[in-house]
Amino acid sequence: MRTWTNAKTGEVVRGAFLAARVVDGAVRVSIERESGDVVVFPMVDLAEADRLEAQRRIDEVKAMNERLASQALSQPEQAKPAPAKPGTPAQAAPFNAFAPFVSTRWDDRWLYVESDGLPHVPGGKPGTYVFSHPMMVGITAWQQQVPLPQRYVGDNAWRIPLKPEIAEKPVSAKEQLFRGAIALAANGVPIFNPIKNDGRTDTFLAGELDEFGGHCGRADDYHYHIAPTHLLKYVGAGQPIAYALDGFPIYGLFDPAAKKGGPNEDKCCPLGGTEKLDELNGHYGAASSETPGTVGGTVGGAAGKGLYHYHASVKYPYLNGGMRGVVTVKDDQIDPQPRASSPRAALPPLRGAKITGFRATGAETQPAWSLEYTLGGKKSFVNYRLENGKWIFDFVDAAGATNTDTYDPTRPERRPGGGSGRGEGGGGRRPRDDGDRPRRDQPPLPNDPPSQPGTPAAPKAAAPGFALSSADVADGRLSIECTCDSKATPRAPTLAWSKPPHGTKAFAVVMHHITRDNDTHVYMVVANIPAAARELKSGDASVGTGLGTWGQNTVNRKSVYAPPCSQGPGDKTYTITLYALSADATLPAASTPLTRDVLLAAIKDTTLATASVDVKYARATK
Structure with missing residues (x-):
């Protein structure tokens, strides 16, 4: 928290650096006041000291982006998964690489993907909790949520169209899709719009993401907001790391100047595409009748071209910047998509906190973890575990005092959209100002519990004249x-x-x-x-x-x-x-x-x- 001065207008604002975006060729810096209000200044108008501080924060984020991309591309390729069963859709391959923690099934229209939404190391024993990367570490804007297993199974599984079609009018993630997931990573972790629900804040630049581009939603649902390029280690070079919910694959980084056999060969398009990426971070591959989603070179492709697909990038939009394919959008999120749930209500942000650690505290078969954070230079912990069918949360403050809460999973706080319903149609162009969940005026889903489980509301009685x-x-x-x-x-x-x-x-x-x-x-x-x-x-x-x-x-x-x-x-x-x-x-x-x-x-x-x-x-x- 510091004081920022607009040298051009003389306006002085006390707040924290939130994000920086390029608009019409000019860098605009977003400052969040202590009240939560956001003020946007042209960076060139800031006082010199404030301009230098903003540039320092921008450089930090760029360096982290480059480091993550480099780490992902330098990781050794893993052993190939077992051959697919006859009739298995090609789209299932990246997800099946994460068996047994991710499973797939299909019909004529959809590929259904089931998972618990956590980044498991593939090939482990069912019922174990060994993760491919630490979660939450590095977050500096924390909503006090923690990763909990989700039930993206059965009727609540993810759905990927098996025959994607190019839409007449694409959906831009700059204007819509501020709620719910927009893609599903190969490890079964949903991916949300990099822009927050306010329609302007880049979650990565705002410090809300961990070192792998993820964080938890209000339903304690872990999800990414940038492309999970680290998954190349498991799916193999040239394979999709995710699928957008319009059915088109998302591949790793792309450089139109990269050539086979050259120093940047790893940035060649696996589908042979050479065109620059469009505004949605996608382009067409070379023609191929075997590419998933193509039928006669027209469905999911274009005449004389191959399958449309997206690529990851180290700057916005990081992955698919919207939906080139046909989707149904309802209340600003893609429909259908799963719902997430948490046994506890969402909490407000803990300003000034930074997450410094996340580790398992039990055996591999025990869902038990400890999240460490610092506030004012002092360490505190959230230790939580599943015990006798209930979640036990121990909140340990800097003085070592512990406050314990118990939550019953049979009375969950249900949220839509892959963990948070962030996949929220048609007219949803108004930026969200207060969350990733459905509107209050939406009809509730069957058997939805009240928004504050366990908190009885006072009865509403009428009295004449009162x-x-x-x-x-x-x-x-x-x-x-x-x-x-x-x-x-x-x-x-x-x-x-x-x-x-x-x-x-x-x-x-x-x-x-x-x-x-x-x-x-x-x-x-x-x-x-x-x-x-x-x-x-x-x-x-x-x-x-x-x-x-x-x-x-x-x-x-x-x-x-x-x-x-x-x-x-x-x-x-x-x-x-x-x-x-x-x-x-x-x-x-x-x-x-x-x-x-x-x-x-x-x-x-x-x-x-x-x-x-x-x-x-x-x-x-x-």
Whole structure:
């Protein structure tokens, strides 16, 4: 975190380097404020010291990219897998190289690929957990998620079209596909769009990826965001390292100047393609009737040419920059694709943390791992294991104190899209501002559990005349003075209510927002407001006001009001709920934060009635 100055405009921003992108030939640097808001400056306009710092960060990322590509290409080729059974589609070969941890089956239309989404070393014993590379190490922007095995099997398996067709209009990953997977690596690990759901942030440049280009989604699902070129070690030179979900293969690095027998022979196109890569990082190979997906040189190819395919690259888009093939896009992700699940709810980012280690803590047959991270120069750990059918998480802080949580896999947090549903059609051009999951207004899948399993919501009861209003809401819109766009210090909205039900002994207030990925963001929690009160003034926005007990928001985890500061265009809806209670809520000990979940659990049996108001707010445009 540092101060950045736009020397041209004089604007000063305190925040962290997030990403750098070339737009219309000019480098633009994205800075993330402490609030989570993102500011973009032309790099040339930065003060000299800030420009040098931005260039240093860019150079670091480029060096890492080159190192990863070099490591992948220098790895020895492994022994070839057993010959395929008669009738096996050619597309199955890269996945079958990772048996028994990846398996395939097929029908006339699809190749189905089953896996647990973890990067196993191929050829091991079923039920063991030995990985081909360490996960999570090197991440500097961590969402507090950890790798858990997924069940991409049966009806929830990955689907690769066996007869890919060129689409009349390609789908660009710069404009769509900000949710869900866009490809599947040969080791059964899904690959997501390198651009985050905000539609602008490069996950690699932002420090969100480990040394192999992966990280975990909100469903504790491990996945890549760049091409897994390290898999060449296992699939063999000239073989696909992944398949895009449109059915076209993804090969390793390509250089149009490379020649057979030359120093860059490893960058020749395995399919004989010589054209430069298009905007989606793909081109056509030489004509071949034996190439997977070609039928008479027309399906998946073009007249006089071979199969269309993608290549990896060391800079954006890193792999397929969209879908040249025919796909169905629904809610900004490719459909169909599997769903991921986690037994625990998604957590907020842990700013300033860096993951420094990930190792197994049990026998090869035991799913048990330890993730090490540093925060403020001190080490902490997340140790977790599957024991008696439940996940046990030990959170060990820098002082050695341990907090243990137990999660039941039979009540998972289900997410779409290969681990996170990041494969989310047609009109999905609006950048995502808050996650990789389905929109709140989507119909839930059958048997989907609530977004906060184990956290009972207070019953919603009606009481004649019991109503909530706010002088800071006009025509359904929240006053700008109550948002992060306020020119002064943002303040909590003034609330007023009338005609509480008979027997009311106290009130509680919560202001929250449900994101498109079903996460709950909380901006205000107030418990045990006296029964005689009929308003909560704007000045009563922090601890010590004498009116109720303030609880923790999810923005900065402080017991104060946190102003909405949504990212991305368009209105967001925030709900303010007033609870009439038959008794004061029993609050946790001082060492335990009073969160929304804690409050709702405390008042679930004492809520007489609720009154609520929905307010809208859209970020101010500059």
